[in-house]
Amino acid sequence: MTWISLANQLILGLSTAAIYVLVSLGLTMIFGMMNVLNFTHGVLYALGAYFSYLLVKLTGSFWLALLIAPLLVALIGMLVEHISIRPLADRPHLIQFLATFALALVIEQVIRLVAGNDAYAVSLPVAFAQTLSLGSLVIPSYRLFLIVAALMVCLAIGTLLAKTQVGALIRATSEDPEMAALLRVNTRAVSTTVFAGGSALAALAGALAAPVFSVHPSMGEEIITMAFLVVTAGGLGSLRGTVLAAIILSQASSLGLLAVGKYSDVLTICIMAAVFLVWPTGIFGRTEGR
Amino acid sequence: MSDGEALLRLDDVHAHYGLSHVLQGVSLEVAAGAIVSLMGRNGVGKTTTLKSVFGLVPVRAGRIAFAGESLAGLRAYEIARRGIAMVPEDRRIFSTLSVAENILLAAGGRSDAIAEAIEWFPGLRNYLRRPGDQLSGGEQQMLAIARALVARPRLVLIDEPLEGLAPVIAERIEQTLQDLRGKMTVVLVDQNLKWLMQVADHHYVMDHGCVVFHGTSDALRQNPALIEQYLGVAA
Amino acid sequence: MNNRLRPPLWLSAWLMFGVALAFAPISPYTATLATEVIILTLWAVSYNLVYGYMGEISFGHAAFFGVGAFGVPLLAREFNLPFGFNLAGGIVVACLFGALVSVIIRRTRGVYYAVLTFVLAEVLYVVAIKWTNFTGGDNGLPVSRPGLLASPLSYALFAFVIVTIALVALHRIVNSPAGRVVQAIHQNERRARQIGYNTDAYRALTFILSGAFSGLAGALYSPFIQFVSPDLLFWTFSGQVIIMTIIGGSGAFYGPVLGAAVFVILRDFISSWSASSAVIGGVALAKLGEHWPLFMGMIFFLIIVFEPAGIVGIVSRFKRTWSRSKYRSELVG
Numbered sequence: 001m002t003w004i005s006l007a008n009q010l011i012l013g014l015s016t017a018a019i020y021v022l023v024s025l026g027l028t029m030i031f032g033m034m035n036v037l038n039f040t041h042g043v044l045y046a047l048g049a050y051f052s053y054l055l056v057k058l059t060g061s062f063w064l065a066l067l068i069a070p071l072l073v074a075l076i077g078m079l080v081e082h083i084s085i086r087p088l089a090d091r092p093h094l095i096q097f098l099a100t101f102a103l104a105l106v107i108e109q110v111i112r113l114v115a116g117n118d119a120y121a122v123s124l125p126v127a128f129a130q131t132l133s134l135g136s137l138v139i140p141s142y143r144l145f146l147i148v149a150a151l152m153v154c155l156a157i158g159t160l161l162a163k164t165q166v167g168a169l170i171r172a173t174s175e176d177p178e179m180a181a182l183l184r185v186n187t188r189a190v191s192t193t194v195f196a197g198g199s200a201l202a203a204l205a206g207a208l209a210a211p212v213f214s215v216h217p218s219m220g221e222e223i224i225t226m227a228f229l230v231v232t233a234g235g236l237g238s239l240r241g242t243v244l245a246a247i248i249l250s251q252a253s254s255l256g257l258l259a260v261g262k263y264s265d266v267l268t269i270c271i272m273a274a275v276f277l278v279w280p281t282g283i284f285g286r287t288e289g290r
Numbered sequence: 291m292s293d294g295e296a297l298l299r300l301d302d303v304h305a306h307y308g309l310s311h312v313l314q315g316v317s318l319e320v321a322a323g324a325i326v327s328l329m330g331r332n333g334v335g336k337t338t339t340l341k342s343v344f345g346l347v348p349v350r351a352g353r354i355a356f357a358g359e360s361l362a363g364l365r366a367y368e369i370a371r372r373g374i375a376m377v378p379e380d381r382r383i384f385s386t387l388s389v390a391e392n393i394l395l396a397a398g399g400r401s402d403a404i405a406e407a408i409e410w411f412p413g414l415r416n417y418l419r420r421p422g423d424q425l426s427g428g429e430q431q432m433l434a435i436a437r438a439l440v441a442r443p444r445l446v447l448i449d450e451p452l453e454g455l456a457p458v459i460a461e462r463i464e465q466t467l468q469d470l471r472g473k474m475t476v477v478l479v480d481q482n483l484k485w486l487m488q489v490a491d492h493h494y495v496m497d498h499g500c501v502v503f504h505g506t507s508d509a510l511r512q513n514p515a516l517i518e519q520y521l522g523v524a525a
Numbered sequence: 526m527n528n529r530l531r532p533p534l535w536l537s538a539w540l541m542f543g544v545a546l547a548f549a550p551i552s553p554y555t556a557t558l559a560t561e562v563i564i565l566t567l568w569a570v571s572y573n574l575v576y577g578y579m580g581e582i583s584f585g586h587a588a589f590f591g592v593g594a595f596g597v598p599l600l601a602r603e604f605n606l607p608f609g610f611n612l613a614g615g616i617v618v619a620c621l622f623g624a625l626v627s628v629i630i631r632r633t634r635g636v637y638y639a640v641l642t643f644v645l646a647e648v649l650y651v652v653a654i655k656w657t658n659f660t661g662g663d664n665g666l667p668v669s670r671p672g673l674l675a676s677p678l679s680y681a682l683f684a685f686v687i688v689t690i691a692l693v694a695l696h697r698i699v700n701s702p703a704g705r706v707v708q709a710i711h712q713n714e715r716r717a718r719q720i721g722y723n724t725d726a727y728r729a730l731t732f733i734l735s736g737a738f739s740g741l742a743g744a745l746y747s748p749f750i751q752f753v754s755p756d757l758l759f760w761t762f763s764g765q766v767i768i769m770t771i772i773g774g775s776g777a778f779y780g781p782v783l784g785a786a787v788f789v790i791l792r793d794f795i796s797s798w799s800a801s802s803a804v805i806g807g808v809a810l811a812k813l814g815e816h817w818p819l820f821m822g823m824i825f826f827l828i829i830v831f832e833p834a835g836i837v838g839i840v841s842r843f844k845r846t847w848s849r850s851k852y853r854s855e856l857v858g
Contacts, residue, residue: 035636037636037639037640084826084830087830088829088830091833093635093636094582094635094639095829095833097582097636097639098582098767098771098829099826099829099830101764102768102823102826103822103826105764105818105819105821105822106819106822106823106826108818109816109818109819109822110819112816113812113816113819165394165395165399168387168394168395169395171384171386171387172384172386175384175386176382176384178346178366179378179382179384180367180395181344181365181366181367181370182344182366182367182370182375182376182378183370183375183396183437183441184367184370184371184396184398185395187367221761225647225760228640228643228644229644232637232640232641232644236636236637262655263655265651265654265655266651266652266655268651269652272644272648273644276629276641276644277629280629280630280632280633280637280641281633281637
């Protein structure tokens with residue numbers, strides 16, 4: 001194991017973390033707002049990838065796809081919220097969780113029905129198709145782009161939440177929706193907005209991941225497994241917990257590859273299990289589930 | 291009082307908390323511009339009555355009308371937007387928002403809101419940036435009241451504003467609430483009978499989920515037996 | 526309140542099903558289908574101990590099923606014991622796994638319970654996938670069953686007998702004083718603790734029992750399909766038992782029995798469309814037949830939204846309107 005291979009794995013790990021962060025941020029924000037773990041988040045990610053494939057085919061522009069796919073999925077997300085969470089507003093949150101699980105099942109099957117079971121390839125955008133050489137370190141520039149993109153999104157979300165009126169609305173409604181309503185806040189609109197935003201983020205992650213992980217129907221299943229791990233290990237509702245857990249998870253996987261080779265998955269999952277042993281509600285989680 | 295004068299009117303309101311029949315036919319009227327108090331021992335349903343105005347507890351029977359219009363079926367935020375504000379018993383300051391953000395949120399982003407809040411409570415000026423969970427009880431209470439007032443409501447419901455406060459702060463708040471006279475309509479819930487009789491025009495005494503007496507401060511003073519029975523203390 | 530000597534209605538119906546299985550002329554295919562219903566019934570009823578009676582969602586129950594399923598060929602390979610011991614061994618391993626997990630999750634409730642069971646099952650899945658020498662990895666392991674049980678019908682009857690005993694045992698357990706304590710904890714854990722019950726212990730016991738019987742179901746399953754793979758450990762398989770339990774109805778002991786039956790029959794019915802050449806609305810029926818989870822998911826969704834008590838709830842509604850109309854007609858005379 002050389003410094004080069006270490007640095008290589010580190011960066012690859014960070015680029016995977018970037019995808020995980022983008023998916024999981026939306027998931028944890030939706031939980032923070034509505035106390036529902038949105039099972040459809042995985043298929044929304046997949047839809048983002050599929051839509052971006054279609055849009056690239058239609059327009060030839062990866063960047064246009066990156067812009068439009070999340071918007072389309074945001075609309076679908078609002079539909080999901082409308083039919084699975086709103087009608088069950090006075091039922092326990094776990095029931096809403098199961099309703100999203102049912103919908104996720106349906107949506108994945110629709111994807112398979114319409115697009116088939118095969119994988120589609122999306123080529124890297126021309127701007128980032130080459131590799132970058134820093135000394136003897138050779139990295140695909142797209143991976144670096146992923147890291148930068150995720151950083152920018154994190155910054156944007158952080159700024160939105162901390163510095164803007166909208167952000168204050170979101171934070172207040174997440175903390176105490178009843179009091180927010182007493183202060184004339186249309187809490188339903190705020191919830192739907194966060195749901196749409198979270199869905200858009202998932203779709204963005206899917207569109208960004210498409211050139212790297214290919215577009216296939218089980219990508220929703222695969223990512224939701226990771227996303228659940230990340231958001232719970234980080235602490236449901238905690239944004240920095242999500243980022244931290246995503247980095248831990250992906251680095252455990254990528255560095256684990258160097259350490260134990262093909263058993264890196266086992267190492268990763270054991271590290272995550274260890275995290276839960278120490279922090280049963282996640283690193284930055286609340287002590288009692290809301 | 292005829293219906294035309296009453297700003298808020300509850301007619302035989304019944305409400306439940308789960309299986310418990312908390313409000314058993316509450317009727318009261320609040321005239322525009324008046325300060326009305328809701329009195330009674332702990333657990334008689336005073337807070338529930340306030341909550342029922344916003345539909346925060348399910349109302350099984352009865353009618354609640356604001357400015358002559360029924361509030362049935364409206365969501366809490368829609369009711370708030372009609373011009374009713376509430377200062378809840380536990381204040382419920384948003385802990386992740388600063389004092390300034392709390393105020394701006396309540397005022398719908400209006401830029402002069404903070405100045406307005408400072409007019410009510412000059413002390414707020416000193417800790418505008420402080421997050422909500424780092425405020426003392428008194429500071430929270432002042433913020434909670436300021437929050438309600440910057441929304442420029444027609445009616446304010448205030449639940450136990452003086453509870454657990456140091457006398458100096460309590461006095462400050464008493465003064466501010468007294469200054470509301472004539473400016474807006476207030477429904478006040480509190481344990482301090484002497485103060486309530488001083489600041490409010492009309493009193494509703496509750497017991498076991500319904501109103502057992504209502505009248506002016508004088509009427510109340512002339513009825514020490516009632517005070518003893520339902521309010522548990524000598525006036 | 527049931528007369529002690531008279532078996533509950535569901536049990537009578539179940540036994541009649543067994544009699545039909547034994548004596549009616551059925552094809553090997555039907556026997557296979559029946560076996561699957563029988564085994565999944567046990568799994569769903571066991572699952573409902575945690576979901577319906579205790580009130581938590583476990584997303585990791587496939588782990589128990591899988592552990593039991595893997596137990597049979599692995600124990601056969603390592604210890605060369607007769608078939609029955611391997612079945613029992615599957616249960617024991619499932620118990621141990623359940624005990625381990627319940628220690629980890631003893632303080633968790635609600636959504637954290639769901640996700641933690643999800644995660645811990647995922648651990649088992651990843652280990653199983655990677656430990657190719659032990660588990661055969663992606664390819665899985667072949668599982669044999671004794672010659673006596675080689676035919677579909679004989680295995681069906683075998684499974685029926687075992688599952689019937691298990692169901693009676695489970696029924697006894699949930700209606701025992703301890704079972705009622707668990708239900709009380711479901712209603713109001715704080716009050717149960719105030720009365721003096723060690724709620725963590727009761728919950729752990731329920732989880733382990735549920736896991737043990739799920740393990741038994743799994744141990745019956747792998748000789749049934751004569752194969753076992755780590756897919757049985759994946760959370761999507763956990764999803765299946767959740768669907769079965771809820772569609773059937775978690776509020777009654779027999780709800781999951783109905784759910785398992787409906788699940789298997791519906792899946793089989795839709796999958797059979799693959800052989801058809803009909804076209805509906807421009808879509809080939811055959812294509813739809815491959816996507817039975819689509820219909821299952823839609824039904825699951827509709828049940829959650831409109832009749833959360835499942836088929837049991839629908840049956841209750843019918844009974845009520847039926848008795849109401851009877852009453853009315855009696856009044857009118």
